[in-house]
Amino acid sequence: MKKARFETEVIHAGYCPEQHQGSLVPPLYQTSTFTFADAEQGEKRFAGVEEGYVYSRLGNPTVKVLEERIAALEGGEAGLAFSSGMAAVSAVLLALTKSGSHILCSKGLYGCTFGLLQLMKEKFDIDHHFSEMDSAGTLESEIRPNTSCIYIETPINPTMKLVDLELVAAVAKEKGIPVVVDNTFSSPYIQTPLTHGCDIVIHSATKYICGHGDVIAGLVVGKQEFIKQVSKTVHKDFGGIMSPFDAWLLLRGIKTLPVRMDRHSENALKLFEFLKGHPKVKDIYFPGDPEHPDYSIMKKQMKQAGGLLSFSLHGTKETAQHFMNQLELIKIAVSLGDTETLIQHPATMTHAVVPEEERLKMGIDNTLLRLSVGLEAWEDLKEDLEQALDKI
């Protein structure tokens, strides 16, 4: 199929009905294994001299459609599906490092990614450190001879700080170091890191890609050679693969990604405008805020500001918790990118594993709250926030 516009690719990329009895929707190949016509065919498939499916941990037709679709959307050569975002993160980091390696990271990361880096350090002597990544000079001075990859979240969970992808990619290219970007917060509709010179994209597909809060999944996009290497090693042998049913649900969810993202972003902007001037709100972090320190980066690399914002309150941890408890429509839950608006308290939830000193350095204080703005009528969300703020 010829390359089409994003809104068309989310619906069609990677799938050809003629190859599946004309089925409009990709069929669910809910099978663990595939039969061979004869023993010789089995031998050839295992040897890789004949194309075809063998066993669903090594590949599955439903999952394959999703892998091809996400690769098309991110502008990459190939995709690979995982059982969770963390399975994708750990597979990529294990593929790119070895004992004694060093990983240079953006200043903040999702709590479990932080936990994984700790584990890699303790078990495998794979070191890391956090960088502001705010100038070529800073980056050049922080890259070590054993730096084997640069790992970025932008926007950073949950502080909403941004990293200039072109700046990092340019320095990394000169040094021959791959740049990995966790694109979960933006989805490919808002930001495509590969088109800014980065090498590998990761998604917790649990979030916007799924969009409906009913799947845990991960996706990786990169060069054919890298994806093949991961699929033949960590993916296959550690086995954190995606189930066909989850791929089928994701193929359904992803079709509406552009429509949903537009609405998430519009709703988030409305709530930002309401919260920004509110006397009980101490600080607000939203990339669409013209006063956000990284606003110019947002304009450069993101199509729109997205559906997430964080804000802190005047008061203490208890004030933040009391505020959350007053909400009636907005649900208290981790995860993000769902149709429902969700609020969470990073210091005691998503980033509870990060030691307090490190957490504060990342910019996560005890009153910081993260709002994943859903698809409800923004007026209802605003009224809910308003009545809860009135009670603190």
Ligand code: LCS
């Ligand atoms: N990367 C980012 C940026 C994330 O936010 C998450 C999960 C992951 C990776 C891991 O993905 P998972 O294995 O859960 O599919 N973030 C969560 C969050 O902020 N709240 O709950 C989970």
